[in-house]
Amino acid sequence: MADTVNKKLDPQLDRRGFLKGCTMAAAALGMSEAMIPKLVEAAATAERPRVIWLHFQECTGCTESLLRSSHPDLARLILDIISLDYHETVMAAAGYQAEQNLNDTVENHPFILVVEGAIPTKDGGIYCKIAGKTAMDILAEVAPKASAIIAIGTCATFGGVQAAAPNPTGAVGVQDLVSGVPIVNISGCPPNPVSFLGTILHYLTFKRLPALDNLNRPLFAYGRRIHDHCERRAHFDEGRFVEQFGDEFHKLGYCLYKVGCKGPETFSNCPAVRFNNVGVWPVSVGHGCVGCTEPNFWDTMTPFYERLPMVKIPSAGIIDSADKVGKTVLGVTAAAVGIHAAVGIGKRLIKGKKNDNE
Numbered sequence: 001m002a003d004t005v006n007k008k009l010d011p012q013l014d015r016r017g018f019l020k021g022c023t024m025a026a027a028a029l030g031m032s033e034a035m036i037p038k039l040v041e042a043a044a045t046a047e048r049p050r051v052i053w054l055h056f057q058e059c060t061g062c063t064e065s066l067l068r069s070s071h072p073d074l075a076r077l078i079l080d081i082i083s084l085d086y087h088e089t090v091m092a093a094a095g096y097q098a099e100q101n102l103n104d105t106v107e108n109h110p111f112i113l114v115v116e117g118a119i120p121t122k123d124g125g126i127y128c129k130i131a132g133k134t135a136m137d138i139l140a141e142v143a144p145k146a147s148a149i150i151a152i153g154t155c156a157t158f159g160g161v162q163a164a165a166p167n168p169t170g171a172v173g174v175q176d177l178v179s180g181v182p183i184v185n186i187s188g189c190p191p192n193p194v195s196f197l198g199t200i201l202h203y204l205t206f207k208r209l210p211a212l213d214n215l216n217r218p219l220f221a222y223g224r225r226i227h228d229h230c231e232r233r234a235h236f237d238e239g240r241f242v243e244q245f246g247d248e249f250h251k252l253g254y255c256l257y258k259v260g261c262k263g264p265e266t267f268s269n270c271p272a273v274r275f276n277n278v279g280v281w282p283v284s285v286g287h288g289c290v291g292c293t294e295p296n297f298w299d300t301m302t303p304f305y306e307r308l309p310m311v312k313i314p315s316a317g318i319i320d321s322a323d324k325v326g327k328t329v330l331g332v333t334a335a336a337v338g339i340h341a342a343v344g345i346g347k348r349l350i351k352g353k354k355n356d357n358e
Contacts (some may be wrong), residue, residue, distance in 0.1 A: 007291050025198045030220050039201050050111040052088040056128050056135040057162045057171055058117030062153035063089050065190040078197055106145055113146035115174050118155040118162040123172030139177060148182045149174060149208060152196060154292055157185035164298035175216060184209050184218045189292035192275045195221040226263035226289050229271045250286060258306040261288030268293040
């Protein structure tokens with residue numbers, strides 16, 4: 001059945017595409033070129049890890065962003081290095097056959113569990129059921145037997161839009177229900193496929209998950225604020241802001257903070273690692289970050305088009321400050337030169353008086 005899933009998606013990849021994908025992952029992981037052969041070796045191993053991919057409360061956007069034809073090498077690379085035993089969206093099997101395949105893998109093989117979507121817990125979890133079982137029951141059966149769990153997307157990591165107030169279904173993320181199994185959160189709506197690929201390759205290469213932050217997100221992808229490496233950061237530092245969408249400053253590419261950009265409070269690699277082979281991202285084309293990689297962003301980051309109150313807008317930019325510092329330095333230098341000259345003249349006058357006395 002795993003072969004049926006993979007063949008349907010045509011995972012065959014030429015050598016050039018294979019190396020390109022590994023290189024992208026190595027760059028995302030912050031590894032040197034010397035490590036690429038190790039990643040390639042791990043990815044090319046004949047022993048492909050089995051993966052069970054469960055779908056719960058979600059829109060399938062994480063899967064769709066992963067499989068889009070605009071980045072086929074990346075999608076095929078992922079499908080080439082794993083054995084995708086169960087995935088409701090793309091698998092050929094259906095009904096009892098699909099569920100039997102899931103049970104066979106869970107009971108007879110080591111596997112990595114990928115979860116996409118939140119898990120409803122209210123009223124016994126009846127708001128999401130598959131094959132007569134609630135998402136809660138399925139997760140409780142499968143998760144404890146997994147070697148590791150990757151929660152992909154903000155729904156699976158933190159509950160996503162389903163968990164937004166008043167959260168009528170009691171939706172939660174995987175880590176709220178599972179313990180005793182290593183969990184890595186790849187948050188985002190949707191997350192970057194490179195972050196998922198990097199996590200998989202790190203696991204295959206080093207036999208462990210990558211270093212994680214306090215929210216169980218891999219540091220290589222979520223270790224810096226978007227604000228810290230945004231191409232509009234220089235405008236923020238200079239105090240140059242878009243006042244409203246469509247104004248002159250918007251057309252000039254100024255900072256979007258005043259119109260709601262949540263980059264200063266959002267951790268992600270969006271500015272540095274673009275996906276779908278597109279050289280732009282929301283902020284670069286004129287829309288502020290909405291903070292989708294953060295917990296409860298539907299509640300904490302809204303209204304999306306109003307500025308965050310906790311970030312201080314610079315009153316003077318770096319250049320202005322540098323000019324002021326420069327003038328101060330020049331003033332101090334001039335004063336020092338003047339003092340030095342005065343001391344020199346004074347010494348000469350004293351020496352001259354001593355000579356006259358002699």
